[in-house]
Amino acid sequence: MIALLGKVGSTLVTGLVGAAAWDGVKKAADSGAVREGAVAAVAVGLKGKRHLEAGAERVRLTTGDIVAEARERVGEQAPPPGSDVGHGHDH
Known part of the structure; x- marks a missing residue:
């Protein structure tokens, strides 16, 4: 169960980092x-x-x-x- 929570947490962090990076790219393109x-x-x-x-x-x-x-x-x-x-x- 702890291993599953670790994988879920890792996936969540990866998704948040990806979303932040995408927002940065969009802002740079718009500017x-x-x-x-x-x-x-x-x-x-x-x-x-x-x-x-x-x-x-x-x-x-x-x-x-x-x-x-x-x-x-x-x-x-x-x-x-x-x-x-x-x-x-x-x-």
Whole structure:
């Protein structure tokens, strides 16, 4: 009987803690704190994405310059930027 009362008490405490936690989540959602946090996280992600894209573009341009200079050194004429020379298939 004492073991049963211990289990009932434990279940009751777990339920009360869960209900309190749920009320806290509802209050936070109603106050806009959750939305504000989500907006801030997405804003940081967008800034990071822009930074990575800018870095990738710098790498692409630098690589193009290096390839063009290497072709020039071996006497090859570099194709003009944006040309389809050597593309290999039709669109």
